[in-house]
Every structure is written in structure tokens, then in C-alpha cells.
Amino acid sequence: MARVAIVTGATGGIGIKFVERICLMDDIDEIWAVGRNKEKLNKLLEKSSKVFPVDADLAVDGVNVIADMIDRDKPDIRILINNAGIGYMGSYDDMGRNKVAACCTVNCTAPSELISIVLPFMKEGAKILNISSASSFQPNPYLTVYSASKVYLKNLSRALSVELKPRGITVTCVCPGWVDTGMLPKTKGGETIKYNGLISPDLVVDKALRDCSRGKDMSVPGYFAKYFRFYSKITPASLVMKLWVNAIKKYI
Numbered sequence: 171m172a173r174v175a176i177v178t179g180a181t182g183g184i185g186i187k188f189v190e191r192i193c194l195m196d197d198i199d200e201i202w203a204v205g206r207n208k209e210k211l212n213k214l215l216e217k218s219s220k221v222f223p224v225d226a227d228l229a230v231d232g233v234n235v236i237a238d239m240i241d242r243d244k245p246d247i248r249i250l251i252n253n254a255g256i257g258y259m260g261s262y263d264d265m266g267r268n269k270v271a272a273c274c275t276v277n278c279t280a281p282s283e284l285i286s287i288v289l290p291f292m293k294e295g296a297k298i299l300n301i302s303s304a305s306s307f308q309p310n311p312y313l314t315v316y317s318a319s320k321v322y323l324k325n326l327s328r329a330l331s332v333e334l335k336p337r338g339i340t341v342t343c344v345c346p347g348w349v350d351t352g353m354l355p356k357t358k359g360g361e362t363i364k365y366n367g368l369i370s371p372d373l374v375v376d377k378a379l380r381d382c383s384r385g386k387d388m389s390v391p392g393y394f395a396k397y398f399r400f401y402s403k404i405t406p407a408s409l410v411m412k413l414w415v416n417a418i419k420k421y422i
């Protein structure tokens with residue numbers, strides 16, 4: 171029975187690094203690398219013969235594509251990384267119904283369904299990582315749906331880590347601040363945008379894998395996200411949001 175890792179968002183900045191790290195793991199035979207961009211998916215094949223690209227749109231029927239593969243192969247699923255995500259910076263008004271729906275589906279519904287689909291195929295020692303965000307530490311106007319979706323994923327993750335402990339399955343929620351990937355706009359009005367505390371995807375992935383192997387339910391990489399978490403705990407939400415609105419004007 172193949173020992174499988176499933177990584178969604180495998181074509182993006184953080185996902186590619188997860189795939190690279192898992193390629194080096196002796197106890198994984200296959201990496202199901204999920205994404206939509208066919209060119210980037212095919213490029214992942216160069217990393218290792220363990221990589222199996224899965225072309226699946228998680229905003230449409232992507233979860234069914236993965237469920238069918240699991241039904242067919244009945245694998246031993248060792249790792250699930252719910253990493254695919256959609257961000258949107260701007261006003262809720264401008265976002266519109268379709269983008270709101272896609273953000274909720276990809277960031278919340280798909281990871282929840284995937285966990286429920288993989289659990290019957292996971293044994294003791296299996297690991298689930300959910301890539302949330304420092305945006306989950308407080309409400310973020312102009313990143314409204316994204317930050318709300320990441321709160322959902324964080325609470326799902328932490329509660330599940332308790333439920334699944336008796337089965338020996340770890341669930342780790344990863345909450346980075348700004349990460350240097352294609353998700354972030356690089357310029358505004360011809361000027362380079364400087365993101366406070368920007369970190370590399372390598373740092374996120376190395377810490378996430380370290381924390382999950384230690385059985386931690388939270389992984390907060392970088393000093394900026396750690397500070398943001400602490401400051402959000404001790405500061406009234408109204409003040410955090412006021413300061414956030416001033417800060418985000420640099421980016422939108």
C-alpha cells in the first residue's frame with residue numbers, strides 16, 4: 171500500500187517548498203501535488219519520481235477528484251497539507267459575490283472536506299497541516315473574507331488536534347505573517363511595496379515540519395507573526411483594526 175502525502179497549493183510559493191521537503195522523506199512513496207496551473211504542475215515532476223501532479227480546482231470539483239483517487243488507490247495517507255489559499259486585498263464591496271464564494275470554498279470548505287475524506291485512510295502517526303495565517307489573530311478590514319476564512323481554519327485545526335489526539339494523528343495550524351510568494355502584490359503605483367517582517371517560504375515550511383513532528387498544534391514562524399499574535403491578545407480589537415487600516419493603505 172503506497173504511503174502518500176497530499177499537498178494542495180503545490181504550485182505556489184509555500185506549496186513547492188513543502189513538496190521539495192517531502193521528496194526527501196524516506197517514509198513517503200507518493201506525493202499527490204494538487205494545483206490548477208498545468209505548466210507549474212508538470213515542472214514539479216522534475217523534483218522527484220515520487221511526485222504525482224493532480225490537476226484539480228478546489229473552488230469547483232477538485233475535492234471530488236482527490237476523493238476518487240483515494241477511493242481507487244486506498245492509500246496509507248501519512249500527510250495532508252491543506253495549503254491552497256486565495257487572498258484578496260481591497261474592499262468587501264469591490265470583491266463581489268463570486269470572489270467571496272471562491273475564497274470561502276478554497277480556504278474553508280475544501281480543507282474541511284479533505285480532512286474528512288482522508289481520515290479513514292490515516293493511521294497512528296499521520297499528520298495534518300493546515301496553512302492559516304497571522305490574519306487569523308484578529309479581524310482585518312480590507313482583508314475581511316481572507317482573515318475570517320483563516321480564523322475558521324485555525325479553530326477547525328486546533329479543535330481537531332484535540333479530537334484526533336487519541337488516534338495519534340497530529341493537526342498543526344501554521345500562521346505566518348507576510349511571506350515572499352506570488353500571493354503578495356510586489357508594487358503599488360510603480361513603487362516597490364515593503365512588507366513588515368517579510369519571511370521566506372523556506373522558513374515557514376522548515377518550522378511547520380519541525381513543529382508538526384513535535385506534535386505542536388500551532389506553528390507561528392518569524393518574529394513579526396509572533397509579535398502580532400501576542401499584541402492581538404492584549405490589545406482591544408477596535409484598536410488593532412484601527413492601526414491595521416492605516417497599515418494596509420500601503421498595500422492596496
Ligand SMILES: NC(=O)c1ccc[n+]([C@@H]2O[C@H](COP(=O)([O-])OP(=O)(O)OC[C@H]3O[C@@H](n4cnc5c(N)ncnc54)[C@H](OP(=O)(O)O)[C@@H]3O)[C@@H](O)[C@H]2O)c1
Pocket residue numbers: 178179180181182183184185204205206207208210226227228229230232253254255256257276301302303304345346347348349350351352353354
Ligand atoms: N504569502 C503570504 O503572505 C501568506 C501569509 C500567510 C498565509 N499564507 C497562506 O499560505 C498558503 C499558500 O500561499 P502562497 O503564499 O504560497 O501563495 P501562492 O503562491 O499564491 O499559492 C497559492 C496556491 O493555492 C492554489 N490555489 C488557489 N486557488 C486554487 C483553486 N481554486 N484550486 C486549487 N488550487 C488553488 C494555487 O494553485 P494554482 O496557481 O495552480 O491555481 C497555488 O498553488 C495559502 O493558504 C495562504 O493563504 C500566505
